[in-house]
Amino acid sequence: MAEVLVYVDHVDGAVRKPTLELLTLARRIGDPVAVALGSGAEATAAALAEHGAVKVLTADAPEFGDYLVVPKVDALQAAYDAVSPAAVLVPSSAEGKEIAARLAVRIGSGIITDATDLEAGDEGPVATQAAFAASFTTKSRVSKGVPVITVKPNSAPVEAAPAAGTVEALTVSFGEKSTGTKIVSRTPRESTGRPELTEAAIVVSGGRGVNGAENFHIIEALADSLGAAVGASRAAVDAGWYPHSNQVGQTGKSVSPQLYIANGISGAIQHRAGMQTSKTIVAVNKDAEAPIFDLVDYGVVGDLFQVVPQLTEEVTSRKG
């Protein structure tokens, strides 16, 4: 069977969930060969093998941490040359998309970004995308070169499928351009202990209706009772009530959880663009006319300061 390159997103050897989902999709079109770069790359092998990687290509070098994007493109290209795959799959993070795009230019291929599903087709893999704030669903394929496709988190189930997972060192020679953009310093984001927003099965969000940073604990308490991630609208972020890294929407994170709970959020098109593909949508808003209610499976017209704490209490007592 044809081999499919899968770019691995990991933090010091801990493979992030979207990569495991990619392996599920990769198996529909061929044998996954994973490419893991940077510190801890070799430590990813066990998890990747357990989820279907027939081979894991690893490389570590200071360049990956010292310079932006290009060294990783050099490495992915080296893997591409070594394997001659039928497709290249990359997680749809901001960096993942940039790596994929530059690789596509180098190998003369088309690119599809933010796929939400992937299946084998007669003329190569067919990708599903959500367009125009998810009001349309498109099916597309790459018609020139070897398909390069980036896939959004929560697009496929994580499935165990034990495979060989043989680890091989990848030889990478960095091009002259790889040191063009220096990463002068890096400040890691503090962990909140909550699930990562894009990967979470449940997201609880707050908007302008939360009315102040000091009230966001109401949203956090509901999130914690459900084991959920916390999101925010741009209005809440711009007001300084919650960090930008938690913004959901067109210019924030795009989420696709099993359950999305919007509290005090009107449902502007740019917010919808980031959450409309959620499986089940719930909203609490005191305005019965708020556009968010057009999307919901269940909505409560009411004051979030009454409804949300009551819900949290119910969840906690039912779980307890």
Next chain:
Amino acid sequence: MSLRIVVCVKYVPDATGDRHFADDLTLDRDDVDGLLSELDEYAVEQALQIAGEADDAEITVLTVGPEDAKDALRKALSMGADKAVHVEDDDLHGTDVMGTSLVLAKAIEKTGYDLVVCGMASTDGTMGVLPALLAERLGVPQVTLLSEVSVDGTTVKGRRDGDTASEQLEASLPAVVSVTDQSGEARYPSFKGIMAAKKKPVEALDLGDLDLDADLVGLEGAWTKVESATERPARTAGTIVKDEGEGGKQLAEFLVSQKFI
């Protein structure tokens, strides 16, 4: 020496309008108003600020798009850019991102540049890859997704707030930069700016001017093919209750029925 800045701006359908696909599965531009992508206003703003800090700078705004895309250029000119370049050709209809990046790279080279500034993503295709593609094609550093940017002599610096960390980046000019909507509110054009924009030069280029083969652009030349586009069925109307004291409990019942609790 003058700092030559090229800002790439896209003409997009209004996101609050009824956006949809035409019969050939490209964007239907007839039924919905177009405008300068709001996220590119941030790019124009940062270019204006960088130019303001430089001894001498010139800002060219560049778009690849149909006739109406001139509106996007005029808006950018009215914000304060100096001149515009419009790449327009009937053969461009249906061009995908590979083709668009090729055309933009050629036009940027022809115009001459020290710094290219882009938005973080368009508001229609929303791929967020074009700046990286331009850097790859032009063979210059990419300094992308910046929430803060400055140019100091021949060095461009910026802050990139990523998923797991916030990074300070630095590169030598020439370079390609993209800025996020966290980089600072874009200014509104003044009346004076709007009047001045009418007199600013807009250079029109076609594929021939850029020595580009029509085979590499348009629907036929695209590296990708859209096979179908279907409107998402309207969500079946959900249950909506009014809180009369038990709203939280009712919502909990729903979550239990859906097995979330």
